[in-house]
Amino acid sequence: MNLSLNDIRQKFRDCGLKSTPQRASIYQALVNSTAHPTAEDLFAQVSPTYPMLSLNTVYYTLTVLGAAGLVHEVNIGHDRARYDANLSPHHHVICQGCQDIIDVMDSRLDSLAPPTGLPKDFDITSYQVAFRGYCGACRQSQKSIATSPSGQHPVSSYRRIVWARV
Amino acid sequence: MNLSLNDIRQKFRDCGLKSTPQRASIYQALVNSTAHPTAEDLFAQVSPTYPMLSLNTVYYTLTVLGAAGLVHEVNIGHDRARYDANLSPHHHVICQGCQDIIDVMDSRLDSLAPPTGLPKDFDITSYQVAFRGYCGACRQSQKSIATSPSGQHPVSSYRRIVWARV
DNA sequence: TGCTACATAGTAATCATTCCTAAACAGGAA
DNA sequence: TTCCTGTTTAGGAATGATTACTATGTAGCA
Numbered sequence: 154m155n156l157s158l159n160d161i162r163q164k165f166r167d168c169g170l171k172s173t174p175q176r177a178s179i180y181q182a183l184v185n186s187t188a189h190p191t192a193e194d195l196f197a198q199v200s201p202t203y204p205m206l207s208l209n210t211v212y213y214t215l216t217v218l219g220a221a222g223l224v225h226e227v228n229i230g231h232d233r234a235r236y237d238a239n240l241s242p243h244h245h246v247i248c249q250g251c252q253d254i255i256d257v258m259d260s261r262l263d264s265l266a267p268p269t270g271l272p273k274d275f276d277i278t279s280y281q282v283a284f285r286g287y288c289g290a291c292r293q294s295q296k297s298i299a300t301s302p303s304g305q306h307p308v309s310s311y312r313r314i315v316w317a318r319v
Numbered sequence: 320m321n322l323s324l325n326d327i328r329q330k331f332r333d334c335g336l337k338s339t340p341q342r343a344s345i346y347q348a349l350v351n352s353t354a355h356p357t358a359e360d361l362f363a364q365v366s367p368t369y370p371m372l373s374l375n376t377v378y379y380t381l382t383v384l385g386a387a388g389l390v391h392e393v394n395i396g397h398d399r400a401r402y403d404a405n406l407s408p409h410h411h412v413i414c415q416g417c418q419d420i421i422d423v424m425d426s427r428l429d430s431l432a433p434p435t436g437l438p439k440d441f442d443i444t445s446y447q448v449a450f451r452g453y454c455g456a457c458r459q460s461q462k463s464i465a466t467s468p469s470g471q472h473p474v475s476s477y478r479r480i481v482w483a484r485v
Numbered sequence: 486t487g488c489t490a491c492a493t494a495g496t497a498a499t500c501a502t503t504c505c506t507a508a509a510c511a512g513g514a515a
Numbered sequence: 516t517t518c519c520t521g522t523t524t525a526g527g528a529a530t531g532a533t534t535a536c537t538a539t540g541t542a543g544c545a
Contacts, residue, residue: 171542173492192532207494212533214492226397228449231501233532234397246437255441257434265448268423271412274455275421282431282448283394289440337511337522358501373525378502380523397532399501 154184154238168221175203179214180223180238189227189235189245189254229254229283244282250291257284320350320404334387341369345380346389346404355393355401355411355420395420395449410448416457423450 156164158177161184165172182198183190190198196211215236218224227235229247235254244257267277322330324343327350331338348364349356356364362377381402384390393401395413401420410423433443 171491173542175493205494208532209495209534210493217492228394228396230394231392231397231400244434246434246441246443248441249444255437257436259434259436261432262434266427268410268412268425268428268448268450270423270425271421272455274458275412275414275452276454276458277412277450277452278415279452280448280450282434282446284434284443284446286441286443286445288442289438292440292442339511339523341524371525374501375503375526376524383523 156181156184164223168223170217170221175199175206175210176214176217178202179211180218183224183236184238187239187256189237191233191235193233195236227254244284246284246286248288248291249285250287250294253288257282322347322350330389334389336383336387341365341372341376342380342383344368345377346384349390349402350404353405353422355403357399357401359399361402393420410450412450412452414454414457415451416453416460419454423448 158181161177161180162172165176165180170176178199179195182195188194192208192211192215195215196206196208199211200206215224218238219226223238223240225237225240227237227245229235229245229252239256241258242263244259244262246255246257247253248255262282265280265282271277324347327343327346328338331342331346336342344365345361348361354360358374358377358381361381362372362374365377366372381390381400384404385392389404389406391403391406393403393411395401395411395418405422407424408429410425410428412421412423413419414421428448431446431448437443
């Protein structure tokens, strides 16, 4: 996207939000990213400019921006929250290896019929398609694990078994 | 579904899993539920029968069953993991009020075209549609908040602002 | 310029989940 | 049937993301 700080100040004003340097920087970092960063990612990105910045503030800012509708939380798992300032309708492709998220804007996905068999009084407000799979790099490393000479399945390391999320 | 403990023992054997009473009970509780319970829910459900059961065991069991492909994790947010033993292809409707999840089996959703604009070497293995909205009960309570005489927006309580997940 | 409510930062608390360890047990071998 | 071995279980401790609390700072309005 690439909004200037001035654009952002204006946007905040339009939404009735106070504009502070920290808040603007956090939002700018998010708007200018397509990587769906975590709170920690944003913190790391903005920290050099605002060394006193608290991770707490990042969380608070994301909450406020979320309530204002400027930011969405992206669900790819229960582990940690990732954020997105892309407000145009879109969907996601998630690599199950590196957990990278790629935006998908495919108009064919924008008009799915509401599902059948729901309780009558259920009110659908939005939907999203999450595609899962493996990016090129992760397919490579998968293959090398599958054919590794040891044949040792990585499951042995206690708990960290990864399975296909649904 | 309603599998007997014997069916389950057989299923475990087929998958090369040891069958223990705890494991079978946890799996049975999950298979017989459509509520997509959390680990804690399952723990609460099985605990009366096995008072010594540890929540730890529930997590370990879910991990093992997941690796065996008998169980899937359902993502509706980053907060806590919910589980599903329904292996037939299906999608979900999530109430943003009570966080209830309803299974949707609508064959029209089972053959979406792969999205355009992906890197060539990305390998899509599955996808899922998540519909969001509000169930009848939650629509009612929403309405009563919106028209409440105080007009107080619930945002005031510090951090717990809930916004539409994407 | 001064006031006031909201924002920030620091620290502490919370809570789901994972890790570690010793004891118990399932399932195959003798 | 009994024994052995590796897996499973339970308990307690640790981790890590997120939230809560609180004092101080500051944006934006009068």
